[in-house]
Amino acid sequence: MGADGGAGVKGNKQLLGALSVTITSICYGLVPSFSFIAFGMGVETETLLFNKFLYAAIIMWIFLLVRHIRVKFSRRAVLGMAVTCFGYIFMSTTLYVSFDYISGSLATIVSFTFPAMIVTIEMVTRREPVRLAKIAAVILSFGGLVLIVWAPDMGGNLIGIFFAFLAAVGYVVYLFGLDAPSVRQESSFAVAGYVMSSAAAVNFVRCLASGKPLFATAPEQIGMMILLSVVCVFLAIVFYAIGVRLIGPGNAALVNTLEPVLACIFGYLLVGDLLTGRMLIGAALVVIAVLITNLPDKSR
Numbered sequence: 279m280g281a282d283g284g285a286g287v288k289g290n291k292q293l294l295g296a297l298s299v300t301i302t303s304i305c306y307g308l309v310p311s312f313s314f315i316a317f318g319m320g321v322e323t324e325t326l327l328f329n330k331f332l333y334a335a336i337i338m339w340i341f342l343l344v345r346h347i348r349v350k351f352s353r354r355a356v357l358g359m360a361v362t363c364f365g366y367i368f369m370s371t372t373l374y375v376s377f378d379y380i381s382g383s384l385a386t387i388v389s390f391t392f393p394a395m396i397v398t399i400e401m402v403t404r405r406e407p408v409r410l411a412k413i414a415a416v417i418l419s420f421g422g423l424v425l426i427v428w429a430p431d432m433g434g435n436l437i438g439i440f441f442a443f444l445a446a447v448g449y450v451v452y453l454f455g456l457d458a459p460s461v462r463q464e465s466s467f468a469v470a471g472y473v474m475s476s477a478a479a480v481n482f483v484r485c486l487a488s489g490k491p492l493f494a495t496a497p498e499q500i501g502m503m504i505l506l507s508v509v510c511v512f513l514a515i516v517f518y519a520i521g522v523r524l525i526g527p528g529n530a531a532l533v534n535t536l537e538p539v540l541a542c543i544f545g546y547l548l549v550g551d552l553l554t555g556r557m558l559i560g561a562a563l564v565v566i567a568v569l570i571t572n573l574p575d576k577s578r
Contacts, residue, residue: 295524298517299533305514307540310382311548312510313374316502322490323374326503328481329494333507335474338515342471349468355460362455362469363476369448370477372441379438381552383538383545387423387561388442390538392449393531393568394419399450415570422563425556466522470515535568 316326342349351359369389376385394416401408455461461469485492494503522530538561545551 295521299521299530302514302518303536306537309510311544314549324484324490329503330506331478334511337512338471358458358461365452373445376438376441383542383551385442386541387538389445392446395450415567418563419567422560425560466519
């Protein structure tokens, strides 16, 4: 194959990878809006989370069986998987608690401070060298957070902001679990299957403990649960895995910075979320910070 042909194949690979991750960003960006639409239909939070993860887990396990993907983990991966599952469950639970107090788009933006948290931890623990660009990213991220949440009447939103911030902490724990060498050696689809199953199990217990219904029963409720499971969980994970394979995790993380932007757009269009100029400026600072944290050092 000639040089031009090789460049063309590489270009198509990059384009397909970026498109795959963009689809993931769209899927995740729809989570708050679809969730609030389900709440409007009368679905309880615990019921939504149990149904969402149960249906997604069933679809993923069928996918794993059809594709003959290895699902048995090594003993070394048990601890890493436990951390991964705990982080994901904590993140999803606290994020949905924040939905009780603030808009989905605001909660998503606040939770997207997790890259700055990771950079801070890596610099403090000396896993990564201290660089001016990284310090600037942390300052931009938390400065943007202040702009987003600050308002004269913010008192009523503090609980929601606090839980959205806890969701970012949960995301950090989840990502550190995924980054464990023993977990990285396993199939990302198999990891997702176990994470979804554990999230479904925890929310099954939450439904029983709270007396909330286990399943949505109205046809429109069931339809929304299936939509959340297929689009916002299964397809999001599959397309992200495809994107990472084609363009690498660093480039995939760059493209995925679209998620909070899309969450704001969908929130405004689908559920009427309020977007102020201060929120938009703060969101832009958070996105810029995420971009900086994901750029290679030479690019910075």
